[in-house]
Amino acid sequence: MRAWLLDKFEGLSALRLTDIPEPAPGPGEVVLEVAYAGLNPADRYLSEGQYPAKPPLPHIPGRDAMGTVVRVGPGVSDVKVGERRMLLRGEAGVSRAGTFAERVAVPAQTLVEIPKGWGDEEASGATLVYLTAYQALTQWGELPPGVVLVTGASGGVGVASVQLARAMGHKVVALSRSEEKGKRLRELGADIVLNPEETSWRKRLKDELAGGRVDLAIDNIGGALFSQVIDTLGEHGKVSVVGRLAGPAPQFNTASLFFRRIRIGGVAVGTYTNQESRAAWGKIVERMNGAGARPLVDRVYAFRQLPEAFERLKEGPMGKVLVKVKGG
Numbered sequence: 001m002r003a004w005l006l007d008k009f010e011g012l013s014a015l016r017l018t019d020i021p022e023p024a025p026g027p028g029e030v031v032l033e034v035a036y037a038g039l040n041p042a043d044r045y046l047s048e049g050q051y052p053a054k055p056p057l058p059h060i061p062g063r064d065a066m067g068t069v070v071r072v073g074p075g076v077s078d079v080k081v082g083e084r085r086m087l088l089r090g091e092a093g094v095s096r097a098g099t100f101a102e103r104v105a106v107p108a109q110t111l112v113e114i115p116k117g118w119g120d121e122e123a124s125g126a127t128l129v130y131l132t133a134y135q136a137l138t139q140w141g142e143l144p145p146g147v148v149l150v151t152g153a154s155g156g157v158g159v160a161s162v163q164l165a166r167a168m169g170h171k172v173v174a175l176s177r178s179e180e181k182g183k184r185l186r187e188l189g190a191d192i193v194l195n196p197e198e199t200s201w202r203k204r205l206k207d208e209l210a211g212g213r214v215d216l217a218i219d220n221i222g223g224a225l226f227s228q229v230i231d232t233l234g235e236h237g238k239v240s241v242v243g244r245l246a247g248p249a250p251q252f253n254t255a256s257l258f259f260r261r262i263r264i265g266g267v268a269v270g271t272y273t274n275q276e277s278r279a280a281w282g283k284i285v286e287r288m289n290g291a292g293a294r295p296l297v298d299r300v301y302a303f304r305q306l307p308e309a310f311e312r313l314k315e316g317p318m319g320k321v322l323v324k325v326k327g328g
Helices: 041-047 120-124 127-138 156-167 179-188 201-208 225-231 274-291 303-315
Strands: 002-006 015-019 029-038 064-072 084-087 103-107 147-150 171-175 192-194 214-219 233-241 263-266 297-302 320-324
Touching: 015 303, 029 120, 041 303, 064 120, 084 120, 120 297, 120 320, 127 156, 127 214, 127 233, 127 274, 147 156, 156 171, 156 179, 156 214, 156 274, 156 320, 171 201, 179 192, 192 201, 201 225, 214 225, 225 233, 297 303, 303 320
Parallel strands: 147 171, 147 214, 171 192, 214 233, 233 263, 297 320
Antiparallel strands: 002 015, 029 064, 029 103, 029 320, 064 084
16 A cells, blocks of 8 residues: 655655555554545654654654555454545554554554534544644633634634633634635634734724623634734633744743732643544534534645645644545
């Protein structure tokens, strides 16, 4: 079968498409024939050696997928050959072979049914970003409806955060540099869309909120924007830190946290147990269905075009970037 192998932790250029033996399912495992696989920034971080996990090389990256079960290992009774499933969250693409392959062996408990009405492409890249967004929104406990600000709002986690925050009853502020993407974010549920490159964006936000402030910020960007985001928070404001696409926050003044008692917390869905992931996913689907929302796909590439797909991810997509594995 075809698979993308990472030979060394020197970035995505170290990936190569080649033929390898097909996987066999162990006890409690199944083999999933991958139809579509989703890309995530974490795949790039792992390829560059910037991720805690250091799997044995060569390694097959890829954490999201949907496909058809083609083999079932000993002890598996709740998943059958021929059933279509999507990968929830586990060690696939982290410490074990991932989904940038025509077939992947995974624990049966890491598969979930495709929500009714969802297409294959929508399902293939949804679980990781929506679980991340859900943890970012709920790690502080049940928050009453308030103002949620999302940086990098047009990316995978950004779109998921906008949709889920709106479905939970929050007023959503989305930051995006693109006017075109801003219009789409409004359609997806953002109440206010601002361009963080405009020096007056914080004043405009204050005016839009009639002097009010942000209750929770979900930060996917980091860098110099981080301190500006802190400035928008109100008393007992919180920041859920998801990513650092713009790098470290330069000269961050911790005194900005003192008098408003601001709290900052990292988001890591890898800390979810399988039971917690499944419970969270059930709530996510319930919220999404209640709001009539669906995952957003930016672009689909052929499997052989994985490097080009990662370039698109680097550019800043509107939603998820996928590769079509079967037949691609």
